[in-house]
Amino acid sequence: MIGEGTQSTNQRRHNYLQENVEVGFFTDPTVCIGCKACEVACKEWNEVPDDGFTWLGNSYDNTGHLGASTWRHVLFLEQDRQKGSQIVSSHSLGSGDGEDPFRWVFLSDVCKHCEEAGCLEACPTGAIVRTEVGSVLVQNDVCNGCGYCVVSCPFGVIDRRPQPLPDAGGAFKCTFCYDRQKSGLPPACAKVCPTESIVFGRLDDLRARATQRVQQLREHGYADAQLYDPIDTSVRGTHAFFLILGEPEAYGLPPKPQVPTIHLKSAWTAAFATAIGALIATLCAFAFL
Amino acid sequence: MPKGLKDGPFPTHYEPLESPVSNELYSHDTNPAEQWFARQENRFAPPGDPRxxxxxxxxxxxxxxxxxGMSRFLSHxxxxxxxxxxEISPELATQHKINNADYICVVTLRGxxxxxxxxSRRIRPLALNGKTVHQVALPYHYGTAGLVRGGAANDLLTISGEPNVTIMEAKALTCNIVPGRLPRGPAFAEFLNKYAPQTGPTILHPEERSFRKGQSGGGHAHEGKTWM
Known part of the structure; x- marks a missing residue:
């Protein structure tokens, strides 16, 4: 838990890949300080190119959203709500007396590496694969840039890289630092996170840790702390789950993510019924000639 | 007790060299041990200056x-x-009809x-002596070179010296804001003269006389062009 420091799995060498252990990220915004070290470490290690310098005027967030050249994104949320047992200021200009709560929440967003991954199921070339540790990996040398994965991702994570950036046209997203994991190293973002807001480790360990952390926070006055881990949806859980304060919508996370392939059956049934209908109509037209 | 402090041994309160209010604790507004560098380009606004x-x-x-100097050149x-x-508060933005992401000019007596x-609501107005005083907060990482560029906050600062480490007072000054873009070229001098008249009084610091009466000053503090 907090105070564990370098004793956590973030810094240890591991053998998860050889042991076929399912791994994941647990991200906890209550200890995130918004330093964006994860964004920088991710770009450094994976040699992700810069994709422009745009000031967004949205708190300290100048990244905007995840994309082909942004695999970690720190979200800055300013809300008129109380944070935990925070002392609420009563000094408010204009609105007169009374409490005036305000909180600033940071959350490092990343590819969720879904159990039922929309991108993987949509990929026609086999460029997107499931790795030994349960993560979803795009093999850029196989990807033909068709973009089916982009519209199939329930979280809007994966994207095609535009010109004139290197490797433009292909689809890119978080690789879970597969290359580092092959050498027994934790992903770059988790490794650099100074407050261990991002924790990397075995998925079962992380789920237990996350449940415990939610419990701990609730006891300390964080009434709206909850876990965002959509196990009960068609995504069937993720390999990157988040502790959030308040509703998932505020963080740009869909409350009920859906893998598009669940609509396959109904879509094909409808198409088949239409085809039969069209055939009957044609036959009828000829019958009354 | 820490030895060698030039303004010790006990902590007390003095106002910054530039402040919207006078000192409520002492008749002397600012730290008497502080060095200030007095010259025409380094003038200080007196306490409560309405400009x-x-x-x-x-x-x-x-x-x-x-x-x-390093980070502006690194794309990541x-x-x-x-x-x-x-950064300004919503209250101040409303007062000046400024929307988020609009261009504004920050003006001090120096530039x-x-x-x-x-x-952002993170910037809260101060309540000083029953008066509401708004704050303007600037990062100081920008300049004229690099992948990203912008106005240098240092252009607005005074040159002064904290008594012990001789670092300038960069955390508390007074300023004004003007909505819109900053004029360039000759128009800039006109703009600056309008909001921060460049011909000021001969007294360059509010406490200059009372503080250094009969002294010629110390160190390199008084090598300014106009100091005699």
């Missing part, structure tokens, strides 16, 4: 290092904070710079 009604503070961002850092901005307005 500069807001408190100006500067701070650093995690994405940049010092004045940005520069893209995370790519432009100079000024003027341009910045994008970042309107």
């Amino acid at each position: 500069f009604p807001y408190v100006l503070t500067t701070y650093r961002l995690t994405e940049h290092h010092t004045a940005g 850092l520069a893209k995370l904070q790519p432009e100079m901005f000024a 003027a710079i341009e910045a994008r307005a970042l309107v």
